[in-house]
Amino acid sequence: MGISTDTTGLKHIETLANQATQTLDGLIQSLEKEPSTPLSDYVPGIEQAYLRIKNDMGQSPDVLLRKIRVPACPQGPVLIACIDGLSDSQMVDQDIIAPLLQTTADPKTWDATTLTPIHISKGTQWSTITSDLASGNTLIMAPDLPFCWIVDTVKIPQRAIERPQTELSVRGPEESFNEILLTQMNQLRRRFLDKSLQFHDITIGRLQHTKVVVSYIKGVTNPDLIKTAIDRISDITIDGYANSGLISGLIRDHPHSIFPTVRATERVDVAVWRLNEGKIVILVDGDPFVLIVPAPLSDFYRTAMDYSSSWYDTSFVRLIRFTGWGLGIYLPALYIAFTEVNPSLIPSSLLIIMTGDHMGLPFPPIVEAGLMIFVIEILREAALRLPKILSTTIGTMGAIIVGTAVVKAGLVSPQIIVIMTLTALSLFSTPVYELIGSWRLMGLVMLIAAFFTGILGILIASVVMIAEFTTMSSFGAPYFTPWAPFRRSDWKDSLIRVPWTLFKTRSMVNRPLKPGMRSPRKEETSPHLHNRQQDSS
Secondary structure, rough: OHHHHHHHHHHHHHHHHHHHHHHHHHHHHHHHHHOOOOOEEOOHHHHHHHHHHHHHHOOOOEEEEEEEEOOOOOOOOOEEEEOOEEEOOOHHHHHHHHHOOOOOHHHHHHHHOOOOOOOEEEEEEEHHHHHHHHOOOOOOOOOOOOEEEEEEEEOOOOOOOOOOOOOOOOOOOOEEOOOHHHHHHHHHHHHHOOOOOOEEEEEEEEOOOOEEEEEEEEEOOOHHHHHHHHHHOOOOOOOOOOHHHHHHHHOOOOOOOOOOOEEEEEEHHHHHHHHHHHEEEEOOOOOOOOOEEEEOOOHHHOHHHOOOHHHHHHHHHHHHHHHHHHHHHHHHHHHHHHHHOOHHHHHHHHHHHHHHHOOOOOOHHHHHHHHHEEEEHHHHHHHHOOHHHHHHHHHHHHHHHHHHHHHOOOOOOOOHHHHHHHHHHHHHHHOOHHHHHHHHHHHHHHHHHHHHOHHHHHHHHHHHHHHHHHEEEEEEEEEEOOOOOOHHHHOOOOOOOOHHHHHHHOOHHHHHOOOOOOOOOOOOOOOHHHHHHHHHH
């Protein structure tokens, strides 16, 4: 009896297991036959949408969710979602909630019948919906509506448009960019007022979504240059905080070079002038500095005031800048070369004075130069970090006190104080701040080369530097133009600036589609004027 009972129980268990397996197979087959809805698609349902936003955005106190009863939706409430502080609360109340409380129109037509804001779109993917909500837009979700209304209610606080801080000028426009991308675009648009000014927006960043806009002049800027800029920016894959410095480091031609190949500026007039030349201006949301490409080396020595002053004054100032560059790079190196390695190349009287001042000093000239470089860099960093009111006073007093103290203490000679002061002032005459660091490093290289091999080392380092310039490029444009390759037409705006009557063509380094920049005046083409000029000659 016990054996038969156990056998019957086992058969019963097997029967139940077979039935459960058949039931499970049927459920799987039925699920496979029914169309499934991806979790990323928006599905009508107020409660589901409410829980989805809560799940995606977390328990953040700035996420505002409100359910309202709308006459047009008797089947259930309408869900309104926005971010407190990023969304304009007055706009949400007056332009969204107030009209919805009175409308009887079909929810599918609310963009044309009820809602008054100009920017309204439909959201069907949760990734887009939550991203727009985090950006400051307002979401409207109605029962049985197969999509979500996304209304632009973004209100971003911004500082006023101020004077440039890093690129000052005595004459000319005094307007700088601020951190808001739309304001930057409006500042450029206000100066062109023409349909040829084009903008191409790109969003980069996986966690922090940053908008980048490529601006150019259609019909002037080379399409290959536009495509190159867009492709390089689109290939950037980072998590967050894409400022202009990070972007320029990722899109430049030579990322490991100490010389910049992308120029950054905060001045609107500089960006406008470069757009007219056929260059590309890259705007970054959240950064007041815009990027200009291509940027040859000569571009870093052209300032905004160069195009607001007379040609002779601008040409003289540019020669002063290049002279300052030569002093900043070569003056300490020549001093070390003449005192340490090649004393026979200088007059005997000068050599006696230089060596006489070093009598009794504990350090050789190379150590004195290194000590003064270290002191100058400390003063520069201190003046840069302190408040503006204190930085000028401390920088001036610190330089005087330290310079006097080190001479009286017998650590350095008076000549090295004069040379290093001239070197620092010469380097600070560089118009663009990001190029000052490059020349400081090159000056250090020249100093080390002069210490080991004298004048020969300076010549070798100079040849290597020039060879590096000739092999570099900036978005396909030669970096050392117009010197290498030699372009005679581009010399009108390099070492000097010629009068405006000679500015008839754009720089060919940008390969513009429209080389002509200015049409001649009637007087310039008049035969009577030509005859009078011949008579006067």
